[in-house]
Amino acid sequence: MAEEKELNGLRVDKITAILDSMRDDPATLKAVTGPWKSRVVWQGGFKAKAYMRKHVVQMDEPEGLDASDSAASAHEQLLSAIGSCLTVGYVLNATKRGIKIHDLEIALEGNFDNILKWAGHSPSGNPGYPSVKAKCFVRADADEKTLRELWQAAIDGSPVTQTVARPTQIVTEFEKI
Template sequence: MGLVLNGLDVEQLQQLSAQVQTDPEAARSLNRWTARVRWLGGFKGRAYIRNHSFVVDEPADLVGQDEAPNAVEYVLGALGACLTVGFVLNATKRGIPLRNLEIALEGEIDNILTFLGLSQEGHPGYREIIVKAYVDADADEETLRAIWEETVATSPVGNTLARPVTLRPELRRATAA
C-alpha cells in the first residue's frame, strides 16, 4: 500500500483514474448496479446488493414494525453516503487531509396521501432535500467550497434525484417455492 490520505490508497486511486482515462471501456462495468429486495411480511423487506443485505421497514406510525429505516430514509442515507464518498474523493485528489466530515440531510415528501391512495394531489416523492456538509479540514473556505460544488455536481445519487430517470417497471408472475 502506498501513500494513504483520508483512508484511501492514493496510488490505487490514481491507477484507477489513469486506467479509465486510457481505456474508457474499462469503466463500462462500473456503470451498472443491481439490487434485489425480498418481502419479509408486513411492510418489511430485505435488500440484497453484492455480498451485502439490509432490512427496510416502515415506522410504527405507518403501520410498520420500525425495525429499520424505510425506503425514503434510505434515499436520504444513499445521497448522504454518495456525497461523503465524493467529498473524500475530491479532497484526496487535491491532497487535502480531512479531520472530520458529516453530511446532514432533511427531506420533505410532497404529499404522503398520494402514496396511501387517499389523494390525487401532488406526488409521493420528495419535494425538497436540504443537504448540509460539516467539514473540518486543512484547507481554506474557498477550496472547501470548490470541493463541495464539484462533489454535488458529480454525485451519481444527487444527479439521479435531480434529473428525470426512465423507470421501466415489469411485472412477472412468480410461483411459491
C-alpha cells in the same frame, strides 16, 4: 520499496491509477458503469430486504405506520444514499487535491409533498420529496473557498444525487407468477 502514501484512508497512488484506468481502459469503465443491481424481497408486513452483491440491507417502516420499525425506511435510506454518495465524492475530490479531511458529516432532510397520494386518499400530486436539503459540515486542512469547491464537485459528480436531481426514467415491468 517506497511506502504507499495514504490520505483520508485512501491509497493515493491506487485511487489515482483507478481513476486513470477508468479514462484509459474501456473494460474498467464498463465495469464501473454497471449495470448495478439490487434485488428486494418482501419479508412480511412493511419489511423488505435488499440484496446487493454480497450485501444485505434491511428496510422497514416506522411504528406510526403500524410497522415494527426494525430498520430504516426506504425513503430514509434514499436520503442516506445521497449523503453517502456525496461523502464519497467529497473524499475523492479532497484526496485528489491532497487535502486532509479531519471530520466530515452531512445532514439531510426532506418533506414529502403529498403523502396522501401514497395513502390512496389523493388521486394526484407528488408523494415524494420535492426537494432534499443536504448540509455538509467539514473540518479539513484547506481554506473555506477550496472546501466549498470540493463540495460543489461532489454534488456535480455524485451519481446518486444526480439520479435524484434529474428526471430519471424508471423502466418498470410486471409479471404474475
